Amino acid sequence: MIVLGIETTCDETAAAIVSRDADGRGQILSNVVLSQTDEHAAFGGVVPEIAARAHVEVLDLLIARALDEAQCDLSAVDGIAAAAGPGLIGGVIVGLTTAKALALVNRTPLIAVNHLEAHALTARLTDGVDFPYCLFLASGGHTQIVAVRGVGDYVLLGNTMDDAIGEAFDKTAKLLGLPYPGGPQVEQEAKRGDPNRFALPRPLHGRREPDFSLSGLKTALRVEAERIAPINDRDVADLCASFQQAIVDLIYDRLRMGLRVFAERYGVPNALVAAGGVAANQAVRGVLQRLATQAGIQLVVPPPALCTDNGAMIAWAGAERLAAGLTDQLDVAPRARWPL
Ligand code: KG4
Numbered sequence: 001m002i003v004l005g006i007e008t009t010c011d012e013t014a015a016a017i018v019s020r021d022a023d024g025r026g027q028i029l030s031n032v033v034l035s036q037t038d039e040h041a042a043f044g045g046v047v048p049e050i051a052a053r054a055h056v057e058v059l060d061l062l063i064a065r066a067l068d069e070a071q072c073d074l075s076a077v078d079g080i081a082a083a084a085g086p087g088l089i090g091g092v093i094v095g096l097t098t099a100k101a102l103a104l105v106n107r108t109p110l111i112a113v114n115h116l117e118a119h120a121l122t123a124r125l126t127d128g129v130d131f132p133y134c135l136f137l138a139s140g141g142h143t144q145i146v147a148v149r150g151v152g153d154y155v156l157l158g159n160t161m162d163d164a165i166g167e168a169f170d171k172t173a174k175l176l177g178l179p180y181p182g183g184p185q186v187e188q189e190a191k192r193g194d195p196n197r198f199a200l201p202r203p204l205h206g207r208r209e210p211d212f213s214l215s216g217l218k219t220a221l222r223v224e225a226e227r228i229a230p231i232n233d234r235d236v237a238d239l240c241a242s243f244q245q246a247i248v249d250l251i252y253d254r255l256r257m258g259l260r261v262f263a264e265r266y267g268v269p270n271a272l273v274a275a276g277g278v279a280a281n282q283a284v285r286g287v288l289q290r291l292a293t294q295a296g297i298q299l300v301v302p303p304p305a306l307c308t309d310n311g312a313m314i315a316w317a318g319a320e321r322l323a324a325g326l327t328d329q330l331d332v333a334p335r336a337r338w339p340l
């Protein structure tokens, strides 16, 4: 089966063609992504109105290119999938409406995919991971620990009560005058900094529920930066290193708890799977590996291009749903909020 996937929930416009064989093995036939980072950089974050307009401008071309690269005609496509949320509603409307039009004209099933579900299922496309597994999703908008038990069967074990981890990285960068998007910049600075210079809090440390809270850490970092102002190069590196160390410690504590809750409820997971842009961070990867090794399970981190937002993950989630007979009607609504 061949599925077209469309992603427009944030600042990446993406389209991809993915196939899924009878044994459930997937293959990416094309995967085209256009990032709008440059258009938002001047504002230090994603501007929803600019994002929606940019999606409209390029989506048709990207879909044509994805079909072209896959050497595939629209008539050969068995399903048309779009991320129907959660995300910036203007962009979601652009992608879902386009998918509906294509599905209607070509009389092809429509699959309205939850963007988080697509992140959750990517490890099955890249590594053929079997259910059940434990997903750690950490991006600019989400920080979640999820028990992935089957297609359409997801249990949220832990969530952030305020900021997402990627968002905390981005805000740290902004505070310290580093360019957007901040995650990679903070990681770079942290490499030459002293992680013990500033005593930053580890919110919710030791709590039994595997939730996250980042706002106290963010505030503490700002207070430290203001206390020693004006800050020099050395201070920036030390603040980044101390911040990143706090994040790593937090992930270790919270996710260890998440894996424990998982095992109590569903038995030991087949793998620990990471998704979202934060998984690109080497220190974060290190702690994830440590947790997986301690739990005696495999760590699966899809390649960066498939960890961050892309069309292949939407197409693949669409293929998995289509194979399970889960399709949608043309009146399915776009959703700004849509918990798994
Ligand atoms: O998954 P993603 O590309 O987009 C969504 O948010 O959906 O994640 C982007 C987030 C940003 O907040 C970015 O700062 C963070 O992931 N990020 C990183 C790194 N690379 C990207 N955070 C820490 N270290 C990195 N190397």
Ligand code: ZN
Binding pocket: 115, 119, 139, 276, 308, 309
């Ligand atoms: Zn995402």
